[in-house]
Amino acid sequence: MSKQKIKVGVLGCTGAVGQKLISLLEDHPLFEITAIAASENSAGKIYKDVVNWLEAKDIPASVAGMTIQKCLPGLDCKIVFSGLDSKVAGEIEQNMALHGYVVISNSKNHRMVDEVPLVIPEVNAEHLQLIQKQSGQFKCKEGGMIITNPNCSTVVLCVSLFPIYKCFGLSKVVVTTMQAISGAGYPGVPSLDILGNVIPYISEEEGKIETETLKILGKYDSGAIKFASIKISAMCNRVAVKDGHTMSISFETERKASKEEILKCIEEYNREVKVDFDVLRYFDNPARPQPLLDAAKGKGMTVSVGNLRECSVLDWKMTALGHNTIRGAAGAAIINAEYLLRKGLV
């Protein structure tokens, strides 16, 4: 391609999300990594010498020899992807935005801030209009902004339910998650805790799912988001799966619909919203989707649902699945950046 790629940086480049970002951005048609940054401990060192590389593919040659920089303005790039730990992400991301960087953040810190868009482009791209609001509020230099993507479970839930929400409305959702260990980062979950086990608790996770979903499914109206009014209850479990959050979802629609109508609505959504992968796929086989077989569908970007059946408490129940570190984290950030670029917002 003769077209020049956009220069991007990765904040938190040695962490699990940072590694996945670097892995997914290799040979990306639009973006080129020109800067990587991490904590003071790693700054000044060569990437391949300090990273505990966890991806199955090798470190991209173009990044392996790069010197890690500090997470400060001065990075030679326009967009920074942030995979920073939430303990430090807040201040660093604001600082970068104030200095004119487009911050695409996977951290939880700014997700629920009023003027920060919390975006899944296939669901609520119109929330990006908040950027205008943001510029004033944060007093960013021209072009600086913060765009966030949701918690890994929230993404899967929102994509699964969005077409149904759009077509029939949703009043109540009860979701039980069975989440993969990669969602906890590295070293994350000790093997003694999870091998042959279920941990029925993930700190703060239920709250994130219950609140982020309402923002995402909310309406942009005159510079603000009006949250959706759905009752959502989440119960979160960790299971011995490497990648892929599986969910048992029960939901009540506002307008009653038949199974055929719901499946048709999912199918149409997938057809309309489709970029270069299936955004939402329905499986006829009641035993699908499964993380081992289906998390990597669409290079990890496809959310899968299956086994839609009547529920005797709410209206319907089904299984949903998405790849937590791709669709739910690094890939979610990248697709946000791609969208901004495509719409000329960057």
Add this chain to the structure above:
Amino acid sequence: MSKQKIKVGVLGCTGAVGQKLISLLEDHPLFEITAIAASENSAGKIYKDVVNWLEAKDIPASVAGMTIQKCLPGLDCKIVFSGLDSKVAGEIEQNMALHGYVVISNSKNHRMVDEVPLVIPEVNAEHLQLIQKQSGQFKCKEGGMIITNPNCSTVVLCVSLFPIYKCFGLSKVVVTTMQAISGAGYPGVPSLDILGNVIPYISEEEGKIETETLKILGKYDSGAIKFASIKISAMCNRVAVKDGHTMSISFETERKASKEEILKCIEEYNREVKVDFDVLRYFDNPARPQPLLDAAKGKGMTVSVGNLRECSVLDWKMTALGHNTIRGAAGAAIINAEYLLRKGLV
């Protein structure tokens, strides 16, 4: 002890439930295995020569050398525990009951039959009055009867909810199960299907949970069970756990109660119903119960619950756990037999 033990037989002695029965009945204070029976293929052979013994403890010496018999009347025992496959259990169990045996069955075949008690003694022992009805209906010889215990998941759900149901009533329950592989018997689930995976489907399981629970929590009234009127919805998943079904339960009570009232009700139930083990234990730690740590509590007979918290759709949510092959199968059958004996019903 000078008191003579009751002679018992095990039908389906080579299967997974049969093995667990034989294992749990070793050195039992009330029962002594005097007969073991299985299919025609195994009949006539020595137990230790044909069984693919899966228990961690050795085959009890008293059983190892026994000759396997056919599943027909003629077994030298008063009670027969049935761990038979449902394909054959129906006819065999009826035949044994007709010939005067007390059949304590773990199979699904007779559970929902009107005059057959489906019993968890700590929950609905009064249903055993159906036995009188049964004698007539089945035209059993004196003493012959069929008593069933519930599906492994149903037991855990019923014990978890029973004190709450008794104190406050229940109107709605949404339960998502994460079930152990041992629940599928042997060879059961292929390792390629479950290692590092979740299978969001277990054939017929959701229906069993939804219907059996209503019978168990129902009222005995004039020779029949009046089913409980609770809306129950189950979503069942298989996870890579050896023993112990974990559940995320959301429920709505008829009369509103505070967290303290619910915990007090659970505690009092456990104190009152306690035999020689805790029947229901509450964990303060929100990350408990866990199958690896807690399934074997009370020698596998204790059901554990934890993390009771408010639910934004129904009233409350919590985690529950029970050992599926002990509390949910072999141990459930044995405790039924113990109860019958203690009450002089056998």
Add this chain to the structure above:
Amino acid sequence: MSKQKIKVGVLGCTGAVGQKLISLLEDHPLFEITAIAASENSAGKIYKDVVNWLEAKDIPASVAGMTIQKCLPGLDCKIVFSGLDSKVAGEIEQNMALHGYVVISNSKNHRMVDEVPLVIPEVNAEHLQLIQKQSGQFKCKEGGMIITNPNCSTVVLCVSLFPIYKCFGLSKVVVTTMQAISGAGYPGVPSLDILGNVIPYISEEEGKIETETLKILGKYDSGAIKFASIKISAMCNRVAVKDGHTMSISFETERKASKEEILKCIEEYNREVKVDFDVLRYFDNPARPQPLLDAAKGKGMTVSVGNLRECSVLDWKMTALGHNTIRGAAGAAIINAEYLLRKGLV
């Protein structure tokens, strides 16, 4: 490409190896699947309707709708890849060869037959000269032949040791394998047997490794293979890994060599033999290779070794790893066919 592809068939198309063959042959530059065959049970049915598809990627569209045929002459193809069970492979493969098909077999049946080449092209391609011998012996029609690839563990061991054997000779090898569950096919290993466990036994596996290796590392001489004279001892274990056989290898060389010399010999071999993937890769990191990270290297065709260190009993020890269903089975068969084609032997 304007060049026409060679028509190939897959025998045992519904089994695990058959599925992997179909998966790997999708969009293959040289081959096109024009026939699929399986047992009488499946014959006459549409592939997608009967196969229990286990691959993470979808059934290739070109195969999904094909009708399964019987494993008999009459298939419209030149080459047949056989993933048949060894119980039936012997007769069927001979019959196909006699009728002029080039049989590329993954089954054990003909591997140790004198006139059948047991080939890893990067190791002993010259053994293919046995084909000439074979034509006479088997009285095949013109063009009919049987080429076999080794047992999955044997491939990994042979590729790992081959450059060392060539450079320095080998007198003794002790190898302990930790083999993946996919090596046992489907349903294969019951999850109750392997989850959180090691099974220190795989039927016949040790013998296969010990004998096949001697044939493969043997010399073709005047129409026969003179077996290598290495003492090989294998101890085989099954572990809870999905794909990738890991091995701890201890070996004694005939001519003594330094660590640097051995590493150089491995590196040179990889450089010389390299097709479009690394055939043998050495890891500096002593904790590598690992199945989860490295089995898929080179699209599953790269064998990896690491942690070469002195052994106090034999001379050296190291870790080796290869993808058992690709490098050790389906991919091994395909690379054999590719080699035949490239050399004009088909």
Add this chain to the structure above:
Amino acid sequence: MSKQKIKVGVLGCTGAVGQKLISLLEDHPLFEITAIAASENSAGKIYKDVVNWLEAKDIPASVAGMTIQKCLPGLDCKIVFSGLDSKVAGEIEQNMALHGYVVISNSKNHRMVDEVPLVIPEVNAEHLQLIQKQSGQFKCKEGGMIITNPNCSTVVLCVSLFPIYKCFGLSKVVVTTMQAISGAGYPGVPSLDILGNVIPYISEEEGKIETETLKILGKYDSGAIKFASIKISAMCNRVAVKDGHTMSISFETERKASKEEILKCIEEYNREVKVDFDVLRYFDNPARPQPLLDAAKGKGMTVSVGNLRECSVLDWKMTALGHNTIRGAAGAAIINAEYLLRKGLV
């Protein structure tokens, strides 16, 4: 019992080995825990408030409410069991011994010190005579001493091989271990590293096995140990098993023996050395021992071997297994203390 129990303390009481010691010492017939100690961070706090209790059974009531003390003289006990981390164990254990405590240590620090016995009572109890040497050397107060037990893998290897060594001599041993995650303590191995994986490396482990074994199988002679002269090579792997180190062992005896002679020698050893559990058990079934089924045999104190068969490189090969945190750590320390007591050495 009217007999008074010996007061014992546990150093490193919050760690994994400390917890196992506390768990195993509950209701011990000879010992009573009267003091628990840990690092400064925990000292002064109540045990149950700070420990991240990992055992399936509850914290023994007698210990749960104890105040944790510092690892200094002043503890009210005669014997201290040390489960301290090796970073601090050296100094602390010496200090305790100098102040008159009998230190039974599971740490590596003093194992290879000349005058410190490295003991498995069923193998080399006579090494305890080193205590006399020690008293002088260390200038301990009367009664102070340090007794160590071996690395978890070394124990299993030594018990497996000891009867064969005693009967026939050993010249060479090649052992590949497949070690459980509990061997790495807590949090230990990250789940992302081991779920569905093998890690072919455990830091320092091979060296410990190769050197400790020679000391243990050595001869006490005039106040010193003459090391055994066996060539031992170990290759160590971590596998996804909770408890139980499995080993593939190949060995060469000095005097040739038949399979029957070896099995008889193992059997006689077990009969002679037997305390209240089988010390070494042979399985006829070639697929045994397995960690899931056999690690807990003899309450975790039985070492199991199986599948003895000829080796084409050395003489014989077999599988061995032992429970790494009981037989290989906490239980090993306790049995050392029991032996000292029984022999009147304490």
